[in-house]
Every structure is written in structure tokens, then in C-alpha cells.
Amino acid sequence: MTDSPTTDSSTTKRPANKIRWGILGPGKIAHAFAADFQYVADGRLSAVASRSTERARAFAAQYDIPFAYGSYGELAASPEVDAVYVAVPHSHHYEAASLCLEAGKAVLCEKPLTVNSGQAEALFALAERRGSFLMEALWSKFNPVIVHLGELIASGAIGEVRRIHCDFGFVAPPDPGSRLRAPGLAGGALLDIGIYTLFLPHMLWGLPAQIDSHVVRGETGVDVQEQIILQWPGARMAVAEASLDSYYPTTGVISGTEGYIQLAAPFFAGRELTLWREGSEPRQVRREFPGKGYQFQVDEVNACLRAERLQSRRHSWEDSLALCQTMDRLRKTWGITYPGERAP
CATH class of the missing domain: 3.40.50.720 (NAD(P)-binding Rossmann-like Domain)
Structure with a gap:
């Protein structure tokens, strides 16, 4: 991480x-x-x-x-x-x-x-x-289940992590002026829900060495469906899929040399994961909490302010920049820019 x-x-x-x-x-x-x-x-x-x-x-x-x-x-x-x-x-x-x-x-x-x-x-x-x-x-990075996922991986619970698969898809309203489909509002699947499918591999491995992808663009020109394959040295790979035009299970699976961890849907905001290890019974882990879980990121900000920090150690500026850079690479490959977009 x-x-x-x-x-x-x-x-x-x-x-x-x-x-x-x-x-x-x-x-x-x-x-x-x-x-x-x-x-x-x-x-x-x-x-x-x-x-x-x-x-x-x-x-x-x-x-x-x-x-x-x-x-x-x-x-x-x-x-x-x-x-x-x-x-x-x-x-x-x-x-x-x-x-x-x-x-x-x-x-x-x-x-x-x-x-x-x-x-x-x-x-x-x-x-x-x-x-x-x-x-x-x-x-999502502050969700108790995601935090525990990081602890399990760090402890070697599934050996060396080699593959991550995440998907997120639903049917968005067809209105071309909606924030999900309007180019002027930086619409499209990638920035809105694709980022959820990308954060786990970035959290574990940082910037990928290689990116391959397939994309479907909608009537307004934004991306509405994509499959992204990311690779890192050491035979590590992630598959990230997102769609605004079809429903996906919205699950996440992290696979290693000694087992795998499945995050219950929705993987980015769930309350349960299942740990499977070769030769052992699957073990379910639940983390109960009130509400949807938006409070945990606020707790992090408040703790950082009390400690007089400019940035979080759990989701740093470097982490955010890496996600932006990966999405920049994807949009460049797809030929997608937004009206008036500029890098100051």
C-alpha cells in the first residue's frame, strides 16, 4: 500500500x-x-x-x-x-x-x-x-471491511497477491444532459464509477506498468462501458470493469498464491468479506456500522486536522495523483476530452 x-x-x-x-x-x-x-x-x-x-x-x-x-x-x-x-x-x-x-x-x-x-x-x-x-x-478506503482487507493481505493471509478483479455497473438515466452522460460535466463511467474499480489495485500496488483496455462510447461521446486490464511487475494483474448501460454484480475478488478474498457487494461499501484458503473452510468476516459509511472519511479528516497535517497518510496526495494519472492515460487512449478541459 x-x-x-x-x-x-x-x-x-x-x-x-x-x-x-x-x-x-x-x-x-x-x-x-x-x-x-x-x-x-x-x-x-x-x-x-x-x-x-x-x-x-x-x-x-x-x-x-x-x-x-x-x-x-x-x-x-x-x-x-x-x-x-x-x-x-x-x-x-x-x-x-x-x-x-x-x-x-x-x-x-x-x-x-x-x-x-x-x-x-x-x-x-x-x-x-x-x-x-x-x-x-x-x-471506500476508510470502510472497515476495506481496512480489514488491507490487514489480511499485509499478514500474508492469501500469500502473494497476483490478481484483482472488480466490477461496477448499472443502467444510468438516458438523459444526455445528466451529470453521468454530459461531456460538459465530465460525465462517463470512468470518473464516476470506474474509479471504484481502480482504487483497490492502486491501493495495493500503486501505478501500473502497463494498461490495456476496451471502451464503448455513448451518443454524447463519453465512455459508457469499459474493460481495463492493468499489469505490474511480478506477474500481478487487475481487471476493472465499469458500465452505465448494464448491471454488474459489483463484487471484488483479490486472489493470491494461497487463497482468495471475496468482497460482498457492493465491494466498495460493503460489510462483509469471505476469506478462502486452500485446505480450510471459508471464513466470513463482518464489520457492522451505522449508516452507509461516509462518516469514516470525515473521521480521518478530523484526525488529520487535530494532528495538524496537510494530507492523510491513508489516502495521500500521491495516491490521488496516481489514480488521476491512470485515468488520464485511459482517456488519452480513448480520445476523450471534456469541453474546456485544461491542466493549469
């Missing part, structure tokens, strides 16, 4: 009381985030911002949030907020995260961190310059 050292130049200020959180963009994912926030011990929801004041107020009323703002800039400048969860469409991650970092806020930005690696590197430089914490909201 990749684990970069804490940035030595950290100047993140440690909050005195419970960490006050703001939500930027009250969409579907923000509702899930807010619903799970009740399970966060060291934090409270303090503010929400939308481009629509009415929408912000409705969201605030639903989750008992004291401050509602009608612009992102108001939330970024608010003295009532220590950390911001950025939940706008993919195409707006860079601008929204930059706004909050410039204002000195800690930022937890929805995955993918940015639409390309150039933007990600610019955010890291900005966070370091401003002394502000930044982490990609790849919540």
Missing part, C-alpha cells in the same frame, strides 16, 4: 472545539454525506452553500444546519466553517476546491479529486502554499 509521509511544512491550525463542516453543493451525494454525519464524533454540520438560496435553505432545514448561503464564495469566506466537503459535479471540483483552499479552509473533495492530473498537482501546490488540508473523498 502506498503511504507517503506527512508534509513537514504543515501549518494547518488545530480547531479548539468540534470541527465545523460546510457542504458545498447540496446534491444527491451531499444528502448521503449529511445523513451519515450524525455518526461523526468530532464534528458538526455548520453551513451549506448552493447557487440557489432556496435550495441551500431547504437542505439546511432538513439536516438542522444553522447557516445557508446562496453562493460558494460566501461559504468559503464564512468564519463559521473550518472544513468544506466539495460535492459539485466533477467538472467543477478544481474551481470549488481552489476557492476553499485559498480561503484557508480544509477541503474534502468528492472523487475524482479533479478531472486530470494537472489540476490535481495544482491543488496540491495550492494546499501547501496556503497551509490547508486537502483530501480526495474516496470514502
Whole structure:
């Protein structure tokens, strides 16, 4: 697993009381985030911002949030907020995260961190310059089952890991203007759900040495189905499949020289895994927790802020950059760019 050292130049200020959180963009994912926030011990929801004041107020009323703002800039400048969860469409991650970092806020930005690696590197430089914490909201890495998976692999429970297979597919609404299908919103399977199928091999092995793939592009030009084969030295391979046009089992299997581990669906947010070893009975392991599990990434951010770190050791800037670089390579091969896309 990749684990970069804490940035030595950290100047993140440690909050005195419970960490006050703001939500930027009250969409579907923000509702899930807010619903799970009740399970966060060291934090409270303090503010929400939308481009629509009415929408912000409705969201605030639903989750008992004291401050509602009608612009992102108001939330970024608010003295009532220590950390911001950025939940706008993919195409707006860079601008929204930059706004909050410039204002000195800690930022937890929805995955993918940015639409390309150039933007990600610019955010890291900005966070370091401003002394502000930044982490990609790849919540799956903090799921208790995924954490235990890492412990099992590190202990040699299945020997040397040689193969990983992950798939995630569902039928998305056909609306060409939806965030999943609109090029202007950086739509497509890869950035939205394909990243889930890629994070496990990257978590274990880092950047792949070789990538091969097949892709189907939809009517709007974005990727709607893909099969990706990644290879690393030492006979290690991963197969990642994603689709917006068909249903997949959404399971993950990690295979080694002495057994395998199967993650129950959905593999990126489940509560159970099965460990199979040659000559032994399969062993099921469950990890119960309330809600959907979004609270664990918030706990990580809060712990990092208390420790005055600029980045997480469990999901570092290097980890996010590697995912961006792999997705850049794939989109380059497929000939997919987004309108107005640029690397600062």
C-alpha cells in the first residue's frame, strides 16, 4: 500500500472545539454525506452553500444546519466553517476546491479529486502554499471491511497477491444532459464509477506498468462501458470493469498464491468479506456500522486536522495523483476530452 509521509511544512491550525463542516453543493451525494454525519464524533454540520438560496435553505432545514448561503464564495469566506466537503459535479471540483483552499479552509473533495492530473498537482501546490488540508473523498478506503482487507493481505493471509478483479455497473438515466452522460460535466463511467474499480489495485500496488483496455462510447461521446486490464511487475494483474448501460454484480475478488478474498457487494461499501484458503473452510468476516459509511472519511479528516497535517497518510496526495494519472492515460487512449478541459 502506498503511504507517503506527512508534509513537514504543515501549518494547518488545530480547531479548539468540534470541527465545523460546510457542504458545498447540496446534491444527491451531499444528502448521503449529511445523513451519515450524525455518526461523526468530532464534528458538526455548520453551513451549506448552493447557487440557489432556496435550495441551500431547504437542505439546511432538513439536516438542522444553522447557516445557508446562496453562493460558494460566501461559504468559503464564512468564519463559521473550518472544513468544506466539495460535492459539485466533477467538472467543477478544481474551481470549488481552489476557492476553499485559498480561503484557508480544509477541503474534502468528492472523487475524482479533479478531472486530470494537472489540476490535481495544482491543488496540491495550492494546499501547501496556503497551509490547508486537502483530501480526495474516496470514502471506500476508510470502510472497515476495506481496512480489514488491507490487514489480511499485509499478514500474508492469501500469500502473494497476483490478481484483482472488480466490477461496477448499472443502467444510468438516458438523459444526455445528466451529470453521468454530459461531456460538459465530465460525465462517463470512468470518473464516476470506474474509479471504484481502480482504487483497490492502486491501493495495493500503486501505478501500473502497463494498461490495456476496451471502451464503448455513448451518443454524447463519453465512455459508457469499459474493460481495463492493468499489469505490474511480478506477474500481478487487475481487471476493472465499469458500465452505465448494464448491471454488474459489483463484487471484488483479490486472489493470491494461497487463497482468495471475496468482497460482498457492493465491494466498495460493503460489510462483509469471505476469506478462502486452500485446505480450510471459508471464513466470513463482518464489520457492522451505522449508516452507509461516509462518516469514516470525515473521521480521518478530523484526525488529520487535530494532528495538524496537510494530507492523510491513508489516502495521500500521491495516491490521488496516481489514480488521476491512470485515468488520464485511459482517456488519452480513448480520445476523450471534456469541453474546456485544461491542466493549469
